[in-house]
Amino acid sequence: MRGGGAVSAGSRGVLGVVGTAADGVEQLRTGLVEPAIALGWQVAVTLTPNAGQWLRANGELDRLETVTGLPVRDTPRLPTEARPHPVANCYVVAPASANYVAKLATGIADNQALTQVSEALGTIDVPVVVFPRVNAAHVRHPAWDRHVAALRKADVELIHGPDVWPLYEPREGPAVRQLPWAVITESIQHVTARAARHPL
Numbered sequence: 001m002r003g004g005g006a007v008s009a010g011s012r013g014v015l016g017v018v019g020t021a022a023d024g025v026e027q028l029r030t031g032l033v034e035p036a037i038a039l040g041w042q043v044a045v046t047l048t049p050n051a052g053q054w055l056r057a058n059g060e061l062d063r064l065e066t067v068t069g070l071p072v073r074d075t076p077r078l079p080t081e082a083r084p085h086p087v088a089n090c091y092v093v094a095p096a097s098a099n100y101v102a103k104l105a106t107g108i109a110d111n112q113a114l115t116q117v118s119e120a121l122g123t124i125d126v127p128v129v130v131f132p133r134v135n136a137a138h139v140r141h142p143a144w145d146r147h148v149a150a151l152r153k154a155d156v157e158l159i160h161g162p163d164v165w166p167l168y169e170p171r172e173g174p175a176v177r178q179l180p181w182a183v184i185t186e187s188i189q190h191v192t193a194r195a196a197r198h199p200l
């Protein structure tokens with residue numbers, strides 16, 4: 001789908017959903033997008049170029065466009081093109097690869113999925129929820145703690161910790177592992193309710 005089209009406005013506002021090339025992004029539609037639409041959000045999906053390749057290959061990108069009524073973005077628009085998505089009231093990045101977390105935390109915005117969320121970090125009243133889909137090796141990287149601290153300083157709601165996502169060594173986790181979609185959805189509801197109660 002290109003250039004938008006008739007889209008039903010969600011009563012809660014626009015949720016920008018960002019997916020990256022990490023395990024579990026294949027369930028983005030059933031785990032996050034469809035439940036968010038059912039809760040009253042209008043959902044606009046953006047993928048990193050790598051995640052775009054994955055979901056185009058398995059047919060999910062087309063299905064995401066059908067359920068959201070909007071094009072899925074995985075490339076930037078040309079300066080002469082209209083913005084294909086409405087302005088988001090909240091962003092959620094799930095799953096976020098270790099690569100995406102590092103780039104976001106250090107202000108790198110070299111694809112559309114990073115550009116949108118980087119700008120949201122500095123925008124008043126646009127809450128951002130991030131679920132890093134990482135393993136024990138990712139978090140032992142010497143820069144990891146700095147990245148987490150930078151995102152927390154920017155008021156990002158990080159879904160991270162042993163209660164919600166226990167860490168395994170690379171290639172040692174369970175073969176099939178559901179992402180904590182219910183926790184991610186609850187966090188979106190929580191941060192948007194908090195932003196409405198305490199506007200800056």
Ligand SMILES: Cc1cc2nc3c(=O)[nH]c(=O)nc-3n(C[C@H](O)[C@H](O)[C@H](O)COP(=O)(O)O)c2cc1C
Pocket residue numbers: 019020021022023048049050051096097098099100133134135138
């Ligand atoms: C099958 C597969 C699964 C992967 N799963 C993860 C993952 O769960 N977490 C992660 O941080 N990286 C994972 N990676 C590595 C990322 O895809 C890689 O770092 C990539 O550059 C991330 O690109 P992006 O952040 O632009 O989407 C995986 C790679 C492959 C091929």
